[in-house]
Amino acid sequence: MMxxxxxxxxxxxxxxxxxxxxxxxxxxxxxxxxxxxxxxxxAAERYIVAxxxxxxxxxxxxxxxxxxxxxxxxxxx
Amino acid sequence: MNNDRLYERYQRQIILQGFGAEAQQKLLxxxxxxxxxxxxxxxxxxxxxxxxxxxxxxxxxxxxxLSNLHxxxxxxxxxxxxxxxxxxxxxxxxxxxxxxxxxxNERLTNKNAATILSAFDVVIDGSDNFATRYLVNDACVLLxxxxxxxAVSQYEGQVAVxxxxxxxxxSANYRDLFPHPPKEGEVLNCAEAGVLGxxxxxxxxxMANETIKLITGTGKLLVNRLLTYNTQxxxxxxxxxxxxxxxxxxxxxxxxxxxQTDYEWLCSSATVVNEIxxxxxxxxxxxxxxxxxxxxxxxxxxxxTEFNHLQISLSRLEQHTEWLxxxxxxVFCLSGKRSAxxxxxxxxxxxxxKKIYSLKGGIQQxxxxxxxxx
Numbered sequence: 001m002m003x004x005x006x007x008x009x010x011x012x013x014x015x016x017x018x019x020x021x022x023x024x025x026x027x028x029x030x031x032x033x034x035x036x037x038x039x040x041x042x043a044a045e046r047y048i049v050a051x052x053x054x055x056x057x058x059x060x061x062x063x064x065x066x067x068x069x070x071x072x073x074x075x076x077x
Numbered sequence: 078m079n080n081d082r083l084y085e086r087y088q089r090q091i092i093l094q095g096f097g098a099e100a101q102q103k104l105l106x107x108x109x110x111x112x113x114x115x116x117x118x119x120x121x122x123x124x125x126x127x128x129x130x131x132x133x134x135x136x137x138x139x140x141x142x143l144s145n146l147h148x149x150x151x152x153x154x155x156x157x158x159x160x161x162x163x164x165x166x167x168x169x170x171x172x173x174x175x176x177x178x179x180x181x182n183e184r185l186t187n188k189n190a191a192t193i194l195s196a197f198d199v200v201i202d203g204s205d206n207f208a209t210r211y212l213v214n215d216a217c218v219l220l221x222x223x224x225x226x227x228a229v230s231q232y233e234g235q236v237a238v239x240x241x242x243x244x245x246x247x248s249a250n251y252r253d254l255f256p257h258p259p260k261e262g263e264v265l266n267c268a269e270a271g272v273l274g275x276x277x278x279x280x281x282x283x284m285a286n287e288t289i290k291l292i293t294g295t296g297k298l299l300v301n302r303l304l305t306y307n308t309q310x311x312x313x314x315x316x317x318x319x320x321x322x323x324x325x326x327x328x329x330x331x332x333x334x335x336x337q338t339d340y341e342w343l344c345s346s347a348t349v350v351n352e353i354x355x356x357x358x359x360x361x362x363x364x365x366x367x368x369x370x371x372x373x374x375x376x377x378x379x380x381x382t383e384f385n386h387l388q389i390s391l392s393r394l395e396q397h398t399e400w401l402x403x404x405x406x407x408v409f410c411l412s413g414k415r416s417a418x419x420x421x422x423x424x425x426x427x428x429x430x431k432k433i434y435s436l437k438g439g440i441q442q443x444x445x446x447x448x449x450x451x
Contacts, residue, residue: 007314009305010230046259054317055254069314071305073255074228074235076272077117077205 002026002064006035010072015041029059031068047072086173087129100293101129107292108132110197112185112213114161115139116148116277117203117227117284123151124285126169130292132177133169134197137162138184148274185209187340190216191332199291201225201284207344211258214239214251215328219335223291226251227284229272234280237303237318238287248300249318252327258344276308350420352437355446358407361434367405371440372419377411381440383447391415394422401431409436409443 001023008016016039025031028049036042050069051060062068084091087101109130111118114137125133141149141156141164149161156164166178181193185204190212194200200222202213210228217224217240224239241248283304290296303316329335353361361367362384369386372394389397391410406423408416413436420435427433436443 009314010233046255048255050316053315055319057321069316071316073207073259074230074233075205075207075210076229077113077115077203077227077277 002062004031004062005065005067006031007067007069009047009070010074012042012045012047012070012072015039015045025062027059027061028056028068031062035070045072083175090128095295096293100295103293104129104289105131107199108134108197109199109201109288109292110134110136110194111201111203112136112209113203113205114149114151114165115145115203115205116229116272116274117281118201119149119151119165120278120281121201121203121227121285121288122165122169123172124282125288126173126176128285128289129173130176130288132179132197134179134181134193135162135165136181136183136185136193137165138182148272148277150278185212187212187335187338191220191335194220194222197222199223199225199288201227201288203227203281203284207258208340210251211344212338212340215338216335218247218250218252218325218328219330219332221247224250225284225288225291227280229276229280231271232273232276232307232309234276234283234306234308235303236280236283236287236299236306238291238298238300241291241298241300243300247320249320250324250328252324253321254303254318256324256327258340273308279306279308350417350424351432351434352413352417352420353407353434354437355443357434358409358436358443361405361407366403367407368401368403370401370406370408370419371410372408372416373410379440379444391419391422394419395426398423398426403431405432405434407434407436409440411439411441413437413439413442 004022004025005019006022007019022031022034025034028051047070049056052066090096091098091101107130109125111121111133114122114135139161140158141152141161143157146152151165151168160182162180162182166180170178194216200213200217202210202224204210214224223241226237226239228235239250287299290298301318303318305314329338362369369384371381371386371388372391374390375388408419410416416435420433423433
């Protein structure tokens with residue numbers, strides 16, 4: 001079973017908490033799908049996805065013990 | 078000011094290993110534009126003024142409010158209601174009289190951005206809305222300026238250095254991170270989400286630090302990297318960002334294209350009131366599908382009998398929005414002032430789900446134009 005840690009930032013923390021661990025996902029698309037099922041409120045949010053601290057733009061394969069971060073834009077100043 | 082006094086003022090940083098008189102000279106010759114003199118702008122301005130940046134421009138069209146003072150540490154209660162940019166300069170000039178300040182008491186728009194940005198070496202974005210953030214980023218890419226970026230929300234902040242010239246290319250910019258502006262309501266602003274006062278102090282200080290490193294060529298910059306900082310647990314998290322070829326297609330390629338780009342609309346920064354003239358007003362009335370609303374108080378003169386309309390005064394508007402089921406709503410009053418306020422309220426409430434217009438110049442102007450066309 002593959003272990004993936006997910007980190008949430010900004011307002012997403014209010015929805016899903018600061019972090020969680022998923023055990024059965026192999027790609028970012030699968031991971032996001034599972035998160036949306038678990039936290040329907042995520043569907044209305046905007047965020048970018050980073051795998052092991054690198055921002056990604058398309059579906060990306062995940063590896064054992066990798067970390068996925070979901071980061072929303074901030075506008076405050 | 079003689080050289081001895083200059084040396085005395087900056088002595089503590091000049092004696093730093095890896096800094097020296099050469100780095101100080103670079104600061105004294107540099108020019109920096111700070112967009113937004115708010116939570117981030119205040120510490121940025123304070124530290125850059127203290128460090129001896131030669132010329133500093135400040136863009137802000139806002140005035141000081143009591144709710145600013147918990148984080149915007151340049152201001153005090155005597156300044157409430159006064160221009161932030163002007164108040165900031167009054168304070169900063171006392172701190173370092175040698176710095177040349179240029180005040181822009183205006184909002185940065187696609188009309189003035191190219192002219193204002195061109196006059197400075199480095200641009201610092203301490204603005205508080207997405208429309209300005211995307212405009213500043215795009216203008217910096219267009220004009221080939223390095224951009225120090227910082228943003229805050231609740232307990233977290235982000236810092237990065239965008240669009241640095243590297244050999245034949247440029248480093249990643251804001252659109253490599255977030256390609257498209259969010260729509261209104263998708264992301265909270267400070268007023269809605271709240272912000273701890275010290276957070277912009279920390280993030281703004283980091284921005285000032287990156288600026289000083291950039292100008293003096295010292296240290297390692299947050300280029301192609303985004304740093305996030307959380308005040309609750311003191312955790313930092315750094316993301317790698319890559320400059321992508323497709324980002325260029327999202328950014329206006331010429332100053333003419335920049336002028337054509339409506340950033341307020343792209344970001345739906347709400348509170349933009351759409352005003353229409355008498356001709357458009359008549360067309361909408363003729364179409365007969367819009368709700369036309371008189372927002373004056375009941376029995377105010379002149380009485381309008383020329384077209385069908387509802388009467389809901391501005392003071393009661395928010396309690397009766399359920400009456401407004403039409404897709405298009407046009408509000409009017411005597412001069413166009415109250416109706417602009419009403420349109421703003423309704424736009425904030427309905428967002429992009431309805432088209433909301435205010436009759437410019439009010440019913441006064443409309444009547445005048447009807448007489449002229451008869």
